[in-house]
Amino acid sequence: MQEMAHDLALMWPEIVVLLTAVVTLVCEMLRCARAGFVSLLAGLMLASVLSVPLLGLETAVFDGTYRINALSVWAKLVLLPATLLAALLVRSELANSPREGTVYSLLCFSTFGALILAGSGDTMLLALGLLMSGLASFALVAWSRDSRATEAAMKFFIYASVCGAVMIFGLSYWYGVTGTTLLADLDGLQQAPYAAAFGLVGVLVGLGYKASLVPFHFWAPDAYEGAPVSIAAYLSVVPKIGALFALAQVVIDLPDDSGWQGMLALVAAVTMTVAYLAALVQENVVRMLAYSSVAQAGYFLLAIVSLATSTLALPALVVFAAAYSAMNLGAFAVVAQTGVSRKDLFGLGRRRVVAGLAMTLFLFSLTGIPPLAGFAAKFLLFAAAIEAGYGWLAIIGIVNSVLSLAVYLRIIAPMYRSCVVSDNLQGRAAASPAATIVWLTGLIATLFIGVMAQGILQQLRY
């Protein structure tokens, strides 16, 4: 019992998030969306604050099924503020609409699922987190209830079901070999390499769909386009990072020389290249950002591939997660203010100088141009990959950064071209101060992480 209390004490952030989800649900039942929003903000802040003391712990609770380590704590510190920003974005987009409150509740449940994923020390928690995060996400995508949103949500659901089923199928092989669901006991897989490989592919399918890795990404552009922009922003950050951190938790315990690194490296290379190529021809900015976020997932894999052999990999993963959250949410926030078509961004840099500049900086940061956060993070990623002996992968990453510049310049260039703009956009822009807060925060974080990357690195090497 005492052990239980001790374990629960280490899980306060998750518990607070869960309670917040319940409270916001109650608020929605009481038809008081505003209270739900406020309690969501308060709960997320509280959970973030509660996560800070956990920094530095390397332990696991509940018989090793849930891990409190650098990965999971940093996941909380990145995902909770990211959810908060997403919630602000939701408020600015969906305020005073029916069912606004449900969104907050669903955000909470989905984030909870992502946190469970990021901290999972057990295959069952992987499945649980995937489901928890996924179920809430379907509902979020379907929020608009028009045919487009419904189709997107349906597709997402089918996709998730199939991929989740494949994962559980694969995990059953692992269980069959090792006789345990704990990730810490994955060493036993060496007895049955084929089963181990089949299980790993299953896990990759399940987490890969959530993280939208190629070739499991097909749902993402449709879902992002069908959902409200703020929801797309959320989906592009929180569940994705949760799934990627879960993958990292898995590979920590995988036997070293089982070929998984080469496989993941291949997936990373394919993901980056294919996604940027696809992004190059998109006309819809949200779809473009969707492909961009798919490609960025490939960069995450650089860190995961090198996790076992490079000391730089963990810092690189965390810094890139933070940087990616800041710049991606910021970019989505600007898009939420202006419009989802490329045409809507025409002349943005002249109409609204600061917003245009912010958007430019977000996109440059996504490309990886110094001194922004994206550069610092990608620098760490490439360094980690090279240190781990995956120089060719780093080169592919760098080449894809060049390709990505073409993708992002397709947005930036028109922003600074003078052209006639319909007036209604300006009215809409002025109406959403919360979104402005989001992109301003993202901008500050982008610049801060970029400049302070060295300091962050020190912080991570405690």
Place this chain on the structure above:
Amino acid sequence: MNLLALIPLAPLAGAVLIAVFRRAPAMLALLSVSAGLAASVGLLVLVEGGAAARLSLPGLPTMPLRLSGEPLQALLSLVVAGVAFFVVLYAIGYLRAEPRRSRFFFLLCFFIAAMQTLVLAADWLLLLAAWELIGLSSYLLIGFWYLRPGVASAASRAFLYTRSADIGLYLAAFVLILASGSSEIATSLQTDGSAATFAGLLLLLAAMGKSAQTPFHDWLQRAMAGPTPVSALLHSATLVAAGAILLIRSAALLPAEILLLVALVGGVTTVVTGLIALGESDLKRLLAESTSSQYGLMLIAVGAGAPQAAVLHLIAHAAIKSALFLAAGVFQHSRESTRLKDLQGVGRERAATYAGFTLAALALAGIPPLSGYFSKDAVIAATLASPHPGLFGVLALAGTLLTGAYVARALRILWRGEPRRRQVGGQVWMGAGLAGLVVCAVTLKLFFPAIESLLESVPAQSPLASILGLAAAVSGLLLGGLIGGERLLGPLRPWAQQGFAIAGGVMTWVVRPALAVAHGCQRLDDRLYLAVLGVGRSGLRLGQVTRCGDENIIDRLIFSLAHASRVGGVRLRGLHNGLVHHELALTAAGGVVILGVLVALDRWIGFGVTA
């Protein structure tokens, strides 16, 4: 010691004021030179009273810049200040119609300040600096009328001649400082051994350049292209004296063999330049050659071991030769020329000037009771008392004889011929300056005992020297006056008129080789330039090739890559046709491929890639 600093600072202040105000330059110059003269007199009085005058200024860390007022220095300073005073007085009249008077007086004051610094310098660094500054002012003053033909090249020649000989002073100073460990002149002169020999040789080189000794005598004759006051002050009394002063001051250092060399240089110079003067066709150049000749006599005295005799002759010569130049300047204004042919008979129309000229000339020739007789007497007596009386005595007497001859020749030419009347302005100032110097030249003898007691040395006395000297002077005068210089030279005449150029002189020995080396260097430089240009050209060619490659290969590659990217993007979009079963099939296929890859890479399974 404020008086010590005032001597160079007064003319310097005058120069600065002239440069700043550009008004009344003559009066400012006169005022500052008078102040300098007063300071020099004051210093001499103090020194005679037994006071030691020293001044130390912050210079290099272990080498402060020092001024000192030894008796010799005080005396020379007074000579410089006195001649400068009279010459400035004269120049006010001489340059009455000159539009750039302020520049002239600025340079003159600047020169006087530098010269006084040189005289009073107590360490080598300050001496070197002053040495350079007088060279610079000499260059600028010779070139004062730089638009006239030949003036600029004369100035450059003077500068180059003295400048190349200056290397000797630099090296000597370094040698002495290194050998003695002190930059102070008095301390460093206690050096002996090979360092002393070496330094003495180098000092002699420097002195030969500045004092226009053979073979460096050519520049002084060409320097006569400058204004006459400049010739009087710089090129007879002061700047040219710097070489002799250097040797007089360092006489204690010089070993016997260097002393012999010094005397030989002086002796050769006094004879050679005396011969040249006999054949000269220009009054100022004749005086210049005489100057070289007289400094040759001084060098003989130094070489004979009697620097005090050299000092006496230096002082007397300063007054005499300045007076002669000033008179020559008056003649020059009368006839707008200094050529002896044009000056025939000018003595008749300027009787007073001619009288002054004659007095000074006779003093130069060494006729008693004028000052030149006594100083020359001291020199000849010193040669007879020296280790080589025969050699030195003959050289000195030959110099004396030649002096008499060319002086008589000049007097004869100036008197004979038709007088022409011509009004010349500024007579009062010019007359005052000339009169002052003539009086000095005549009466200086009265001060010789005082000078000797001040220098604490009594020159050798010998009746034989007096008789021989007087005989040589008189016979020289008679020869020159009765026969005339041209005929006296005989077969030597064309050679003397060329300045005793040996096989083409400087042109052959220095200028042509130097020019040949310069041309060689230029050719080498051209080759190098072409080589560098070639490197640059090949770089450009390489750049063009690279650019072609860039445009034809890399650009095309990139454009085709971009095109392929777009096509690939479009194809990929084709995969996203929105049909979920289609996409799921792709996903499944992808999963199978990944499984295949994993199995292929897995080492446990057996055909993995070994690390």
